[in-house]
Structures are given as structure tokens and as C-alpha cells.
Amino acid sequence: MIGNSQSTVRVRALNHAFGIEPNRKHVLYDNNLDLRRGEIIIMTGPSGAGKTTLLTLIGTLRSVQEGSIFAVGRELRGLSPPELVKVRREIGFIFQGHNLFESLTACENVNMAVELTVHNPRERDRRSMEILTRLGLADYTTYKPHALSGGQKQRVAVARALVNRPKLILADEPTAALDKDSGREVVRILQSLAKEEGATILLVTHDPRILDVADRIINLIDGRIVSDVAVKQTVKIVEFLQKCPVFEQQPIGMLAEFAALVKREAFNAGEVIIRQGEVGDKFYIIESGVVDVSGEKGGVRLKDVELTTGDFFGEVALLTGAPRNATVMARGPVEVLILAKENFDQALQRSKTLEERLREALYRRG
Amino acid sequence: MIKKVMLQIGARRTPLAWRNIVHNKLTMLVSVAAVAFAIVIMFMELGFLNGLYDSQTAALTSFRADLVMVSRALHIFNTHETFPRSRLQQATGIDGVKGVYPVYVEDTFSYLRSPTTGIRNTVRVIAFDPGDPIFQARGMNQLVERLHTPLTILFDEKSRSFLGTMKAGMTTELANRLVTVAGTFDLGPDYYYDGNVLASADTLFTLFPNQNRNDVLIGLIQLENHVSPDEVLRRMRRIMGPDIEILKKSQIVVREKQQWQKSTPAGYVFTMGVVVGCVIGVFICYQILYIDISDHLPQLATLKALGYQNRDLLRIVLTQAGLLGLLGFLPALIVAFGLYSVLTTMTGIITKLTVARLALVFTLTLSMCFVAGLLALRKAIAADPAELF
Numbered sequence: 001m002i003g004n005s006q007s008t009v010r011v012r013a014l015n016h017a018f019g020i021e022p023n024r025k026h027v028l029y030d031n032n033l034d035l036r037r038g039e040i041i042i043m044t045g046p047s048g049a050g051k052t053t054l055l056t057l058i059g060t061l062r063s064v065q066e067g068s069i070f071a072v073g074r075e076l077r078g079l080s081p082p083e084l085v086k087v088r089r090e091i092g093f094i095f096q097g098h099n100l101f102e103s104l105t106a107c108e109n110v111n112m113a114v115e116l117t118v119h120n121p122r123e124r125d126r127r128s129m130e131i132l133t134r135l136g137l138a139d140y141t142t143y144k145p146h147a148l149s150g151g152q153k154q155r156v157a158v159a160r161a162l163v164n165r166p167k168l169i170l171a172d173e174p175t176a177a178l179d180k181d182s183g184r185e186v187v188r189i190l191q192s193l194a195k196e197e198g199a200t201i202l203l204v205t206h207d208p209r210i211l212d213v214a215d216r217i218i219n220l221i222d223g224r225i226v227s228d229v230a231v232k233q234t235v236k237i238v239e240f241l242q243k244c245p246v247f248e249q250q251p252i253g254m255l256a257e258f259a260a261l262v263k264r265e266a267f268n269a270g271e272v273i274i275r276q277g278e279v280g281d282k283f284y285i286i287e288s289g290v291v292d293v294s295g296e297k298g299g300v301r302l303k304d305v306e307l308t309t310g311d312f313f314g315e316v317a318l319l320t321g322a323p324r325n326a327t328v329m330a331r332g333p334v335e336v337l338i339l340a341k342e343n344f345d346q347a348l349q350r351s352k353t354l355e356e357r358l359r360e361a362l363y364r365r366g
Numbered sequence: 367m368i369k370k371v372m373l374q375i376g377a378r379r380t381p382l383a384w385r386n387i388v389h390n391k392l393t394m395l396v397s398v399a400a401v402a403f404a405i406v407i408m409f410m411e412l413g414f415l416n417g418l419y420d421s422q423t424a425a426l427t428s429f430r431a432d433l434v435m436v437s438r439a440l441h442i443f444n445t446h447e448t449f450p451r452s453r454l455q456q457a458t459g460i461d462g463v464k465g466v467y468p469v470y471v472e473d474t475f476s477y478l479r480s481p482t483t484g485i486r487n488t489v490r491v492i493a494f495d496p497g498d499p500i501f502q503a504r505g506m507n508q509l510v511e512r513l514h515t516p517l518t519i520l521f522d523e524k525s526r527s528f529l530g531t532m533k534a535g536m537t538t539e540l541a542n543r544l545v546t547v548a549g550t551f552d553l554g555p556d557y558y559y560d561g562n563v564l565a566s567a568d569t570l571f572t573l574f575p576n577q578n579r580n581d582v583l584i585g586l587i588q589l590e591n592h593v594s595p596d597e598v599l600r601r602m603r604r605i606m607g608p609d610i611e612i613l614k615k616s617q618i619v620v621r622e623k624q625q626w627q628k629s630t631p632a633g634y635v636f637t638m639g640v641v642v643g644c645v646i647g648v649f650i651c652y653q654i655l656y657i658d659i660s661d662h663l664p665q666l667a668t669l670k671a672l673g674y675q676n677r678d679l680l681r682i683v684l685t686q687a688g689l690l691g692l693l694g695f696l697p698a699l700i701v702a703f704g705l706y707s708v709l710t711t712m713t714g715i716i717t718k719l720t721v722a723r724l725a726l727v728f729t730l731t732l733s734m735c736f737v738a739g740l741l742a743l744r745k746a747i748a749a750d751p752a753e754l755f
Contacts, residue, residue, distance in 0.1 A: 052755040055755055056751075056752040056755055059671070061671060061750075061751045061752040061755075062752050082675065085670070085673055085674075085675050086673065088670075088671060088672065088673040089672070089673035093668070093671045093672075093751070093754075095664075095668065095671075095754045095755065096754075096755075097664055097754070099664045099665050099667070099668040099754070100665070101382065101385070101386070101662070101665050102389060103382070103385035103386050103388070103389035104380065104382065104385055108380045108382075108385075111380045112380055112382065112669065112672065113672045115379055115380060116672065116673050116674065116678075121378050160672070172754075172755040204755070
């Protein structure tokens with residue numbers, strides 16, 4: 001039995017590299033992933049993390065080198081290029097650009113996808129019209145792309161990707177070129193497709209406006225899937241982070257990544273969260289409750305500080321590499337979000353403003 | 367298989383290639399003009415080449431003969447390799463031969479003075495016995511009866527214009543002797559001769575002491591209706607010595623064309639011209655297709671992501687190439703017609719556009735476009751859908 005009957009896509013031990021030794025560059029390391037029927041999965045991660053490579057491998061646009069991908073009912077590894085091309089007919093691709101032929105009408109552009117499998121022109125037109133109607137383009141089927149708005153063009157491209165009723169839809173930044181409303185509209189259509197037709201949709205996006213449609217968010221960093229979380233929790237964390245002064249000005253995509261990486265932990269009253277002198281390897285944000293910070297320097301007891309919801313601690317040891325300079329104790333029941341040192345460092349590397357903000361806050365705190 | 371093909375044709379695909387061509391009217395105009403330009407080059411070079419062939423063999427073609435006897439030493443008709451008339455008479459004894467007719471040609475001492483312009487220039491004098499039915503055209507055979515009168519000539523009206531015009535009854539000088547113009551006929555100059563004159567063999571021998579009845583340039587042989595020319599040819603070759611060459615008229619016309627192509631620079635130049643025109647056409651067409659494909663690279667890559675195979679792209683690119691050729695062909699044909707008539711007016715050399723020649727240019731056009739399409743296809747195949755993400 002290959003794969004799980006619920007899995008449209010099953011990725012196992014997938015490695016991928018480009019180029020030839022000694023300049024061979026690894027882009028994917030030992031990735032495992034399951035995409036289930038009817039699921040919308042959003043894949044995020046910094047550019048160069050390997051998202052595109054993973055998407056093209058699942059979409060049969062590249063050949064699998066190492067590991068296995070089971071998609072739309074067959075193992076992709078070892079398929080010849082012509083076989084791969086056939087598999088593509090069962091996958092819908094939505095690209096960042098609409099890539100419509102300017103010389104063809106909306107209906108004809110969609111027909112280009114149908115005529116691979118349907119030879120009867122009447123049936124072909126019927127299918128194209130049907131999907132265009134569903135996408136709200138019934139009145140625009142004879143328009144050429146130049147007469148359509150950006151959102152309409154992208155919807156034609158979506159129609160072209162969906163007209164053959166693919167069980168797997170791969171989309172790369174489908175809303176990047178669209179305004180808010182058109183973007184929402186395209187996403188809403190994808191969402192209803194996933195629910196009604198049981199299609200699996202894998203979206204690569206940095207668009208924070210559409211994160212909420214996802215059932216799961218996968219975060220890919222440096223060729224590894226570092227987190228794979230159910231999205232409701234992530235959204236809650238992002239909303240919380242947005243209210244924290246230190247994260248205020250951070251792009252929401254960055255917050256989403258951040259949120260995907262943190263772990264939540266609860267402490268009871270009187271519990272020590274960090275102790276002075278210990279090695280510091282975690283960064284903390286208080287989600288709820290109050291903590292007391294106390295410490296001593298050269299035998300002199302420092303002034304106690306009280307931190308509460310939205311405040312953070314633990315960053316000094318991470319920034320300087322020195323041991324913990326204070327002890328933090330929960331005053332009452334406390335919930336904190338914890339970010340491991342390596343993820344904290346990555347976050348800093350990607351956001352200079354975050355580092356500035358942290359240092360500034362530290363300075364003010366004295 | 368056939369059913370599958372019919373289904374495909376019946377399926378009436380989205381006419382992508384056609385739409386891409388006509389989408390931008392200005393681009394289409396420029397593209398079609400550029401392709402038409404290359405086709406016009408081919409038409410013109412082929413026109414020159416055919417003008418050469420046609421005019422060079424016009425006299426031969428006008429003769430009525432099944433077989434033609436020439437000297438073995440003769441490889442092209444503007445040399446003066448003659449053969450003994452006795453050989454021709456020998457042929458009369460062979461079964462199936464209806465008649466043999468010697469033809470003489472003088473082109474060296476044959477200075478003709480124009481009565482209108484006063485210019486003196488050599489012409490080709492073709493001589494024969496006026497009673498011999500040597501021409502295809504019945505009218506000609508009647509006309510040449512007038513040459514029975516000694517020192518009369520018929521003048522080729524289509525001769526180069528600087529030779530002037532002549533009318534029946536005029537007198538002029540040929541080889542410094544007064545001759546009377548008995549009438550005019552149509553033949554036309556070629557790349558070698560500026561004009562033609564017909565005369566009786568007796569007149570020829572009177573005017574040109576270097577010519578004599580026994581040295582024949584062309585022996586025309588007419589056969590009985592019921593006999594097979596091949597059979598007679600075989601028998602004749604068995605009897606004749608190695609100094610004689612006998613060919614069917616059609617063969618000797620072809621041979622003459624080949625000689626002009628091979629042994630003169632003109633033949634080479636014009637053949638090369640056709641090839642160059644075709645190559646230019648390939649480049650033009652390739653450039654047009656390459657630019658179009660480059661402009662549509664993301665779209666073509668998307669087609670590949672949809673599941674289009676390379677052979678589907680081949681079909682699209684070759685259709686577009688073929689359509690460019692078809693669209694360029696019609697305007698090119700019209701322009702070529704115009705230029706042909708200009709050429710004929712200027713040189714007197716007739717460039718005829720036969721169906722076969724039209725078909726040749728058409729075939730060359732399509733080949734040129736398909737070669738360009740195959741070259742440009744590499745660009746389309748390089749379109750990588752993985753790059754679209």
C-alpha cells in the first residue's frame with residue numbers, strides 16, 4: 001500500500017540539489033510531508049529556502065533525484081519526462097503571472113487547457129464557459145486579456161488551471177499581483193474548490209491577507225520543513241504578536257514565520273522560568289500573566305523589574321552570548337511563547353529593524 | 367490511425383498560431399512584408415534563371431522535330447560544331463523516318479545594319495530550305511515561303527530595341543550585302559544573341575562564303591505518326607558513327623539548359639541567387655518566429671505545465687511558420703508579376719511563370735518557413751515551466 005488513502009501527496013526523505021560537483025548546491029534536505037484531500041496548505045519561508053523547488057518537484061516540473069514523492073495516484077520518482085508531462089494534466093498550476101495569450105479570448109485561453117483531453121469542440125466550450133461562469137467571468141468570455149482587469153486576468157488563469165478538475169492545485173503567489181478584493185476573491189474560489197471537489201491546494205505565499213484560509217502552514221527554511229502547524233493557533237499568535245510593541249512594525253509575513261516557530265509553555269505561580277548564571281538558549285514573550293525579574297551584579301542586588309503581557313525577556317544572553325544576567329519568576333499563572341536560539345538568530349538576521357527594536361527596548365529598560 | 371487523424375482535424379483546435387500572427391497588425395504587416403521580400407528574391411532569381419533557360423532554348427523549341435541530330439563535339443549551340451550532311455541523308459533510309467531537315471546558323475560575320483538607327487550589330491542568322499516544314503507554328507511555315515526569293519530575310523521583331531524596327535519591303539545590309547526584309551516574326555533575344563534573322567540556305571551560302579551546304583549545325587528529324595521515337599533512336603544510333611549525337615527533341619532542350627547552367631556563370635549566379643533568397647528567407651522567418659516565441663516564453667512554459675508535449679509545441683510553431691509563408695506568398699507573387707513585366711520590357715527576355723515554377727517557389731517558401739520553424743522550435747522547447755514559479 002503506497003501512501004495513505006487520504007493523502008493526495010506523500011513526500012518521503014526528499015533531497016534535491018542543483019549543479020554538478022564541486023559546485024553542487026543542496027536545496028532540500030530529507031523532507032517529509034503529507035498533503036491530505038481537501039486541504040489548503042500554505043507554504044512560507046524566506047526566499048531561497050527551497051519552496052519553489054519543492055513545489056516544482058511535487059508538480060512534476062522537475063525530476064525527483066532522491067527520496068520519493070507520491071502524487072495524484074502514482075510514484076513520481078523514476079518517471080520519464082514524457083510520463084511526467086502526462087501527470088501534469090492532472091495537476092492545476094497557478095502562477096504569479098497570469099501568462100495568458102494576449103491574442104486569445106478568455107474562453108480560448110481556457111480552451112487551450114481543455115483541448116488536450118477533450119476533442120469535441122462543443123464539449124470543450126461548454127466546460128470552459130462553465131468554469132469561467134463559476135469564476136464570475138460569464139460576461140467576459142470573449143474578451144482578450146488587454147480588456148480585462150488584473151483580477152479578471154488572474155481569474156482566467158485560475159479557470160485554466162481548474163477546468164480539468166485537477167485533484168491537486170499548486171499555486172505560487174497567486175494573489176501577489178492583485179489588489180485586496182481580487183486577491184480575496186481568488187482565494188475564496190480556491191477554498192470552495194477544496195471543500196466541494198476535495199482538491200488539495202498547496203499555496204506558496206507571503207500575502208498575510210490570505211493566511212487565514214489555510215488549514216495548515218508549512219514553514220521551510222534552508223531546505224528543511226521546520227514547522228508544520230495547524231493554522232488557527234498560528235493566527236492567534238500573530239494577532240498577539242502584532243500587539244507587542246517590539247513586533248509592531250514587523251511585516252506580518254515575518255510574524256507568521258515567527259509564530260510558526262514558537263512553542264507555548266505555561267508556568268505556575270512562583271516557578272522560576274530562567275535563572276541567573278544559566279546558559280541562555282531561549283527567547284520568551286509573555287502571553288499572559290506577570291513575572292518578576294531579579295538579579296545581582298558584583299554582589300549588589302539590582303532593582304526588581306516587573307514584566308507583563310506583551311513584554312519579552314531572555315534576549316540579552318542570546319544577543320551577547322553571556323550567561324543569564326537575571327532570574328525570572330512567575331508571579332501568578334503565566335503563559336509564555338518560547339523561541340529557540342537558532343530561530344531567534346534567524347529572525348534577527350532577516351530583520352534588522354527587529355534587532356534595533358530589541359536593543360532600543362533594552363536600552364530604555366536600563 | 368486515420369480515424370484518429372480525422373478526429374484531430376475535426377476537433378478544430380484553438381487557432382493559436384493564426385491568432386499570434388494577426389494579433390498585432392503592425393507586427394504582422396512587417397513580418398509578412400519581410401517574408402514576402404525573401405520570396406520575391408526567389409521569384410526574381412528563378413525568373414532570371416528561367417529567362418535564361420527559356421530564351422536560350424526558344425529557337426530549338428520552335429522547331430518541329432521528334433529527333434535532333436548534332437555533332438558529337440557540340441555541347442552548346444553557340445559553338446559552331448557542325449556535322450556532315452551525308453549523315454542526315456543516311457537517316458532517311460531508316461524505317462519510320464518521314465523527313466530530315468538541315469538547319470544552318472551563322473553568328474560571326476552576320477553584321478546587320480538597322481535601317482532605322484543605322485547601328486550595325488551581329489545577329490543570329492538561322493537558315494534552312496524554305497520548303498521544309500521545320501516550325502511548330504503553321505503560320506511560320508507559311509511565312510518562310512517568302513524566303514524563296516534570293517537575298518530576302520525575315521527579321522525578329524522581338525530583337526533588342528537598339529537593332530531598330532523593320533517592316534516588309536525595307537532594304538538593309540547583312541554582311542555588307544543589300545537584303546530585302548520580307549517580313550517579321552517573334553522569337554526574342556537571349557543572353558547571347560541580341561536578335562535573330564531567318565534566311566534561306568541559299569541566301570546564307572551567298573552571303574557567307576564560310577558556310578556550305580554540307581556542314582550542318584542542326585539536323586531535324588520528323589517521324590511517321592505510328593512509330594516509337596525510342597525504337598527509331600535505337601536503330602539510328604546503331605548505324606551512325608561516333609561523330610554523331612542523336613537525341614529526342616525534349617532531351618536536347620533539357621541538355622541545352624543544363625549546359626547553360628553548368629558551363630556559363632549566368633546559370634551559376636542565378637541558381638545561387640535562388641539558394642541565397644531561400645537562405646535569407648530562412649533567416650528572416652527564423653528571426654520573426656524567434657522574437658514571437660521569446661515574447662511568449664512564459665505562455666509556452668505554461669502550456670508545458672498544462673501537459674503540452676514538445677510535439678504539440680512543434681505543431682504550433684510549424685503552423686505559425688507555414689502561415690507566415692502563405693501570407694507572404696500572395697503579395698510576393700503580385701510584386702514578382704510586376705517585376706517580371708518590367709524585366710521583359712527592359713531586356714526583351716521573356717520570364718514566364720508556369721504552374722510548375724509557381725509550385726517550385728511555393729515549395730521553396732514552405733521549406734524555408736519549416737526550416738526556420740524547426741530552428742526556432744529549440745527556443746520554444748527550452749521554455750521551462752519550473753522557471754515560472
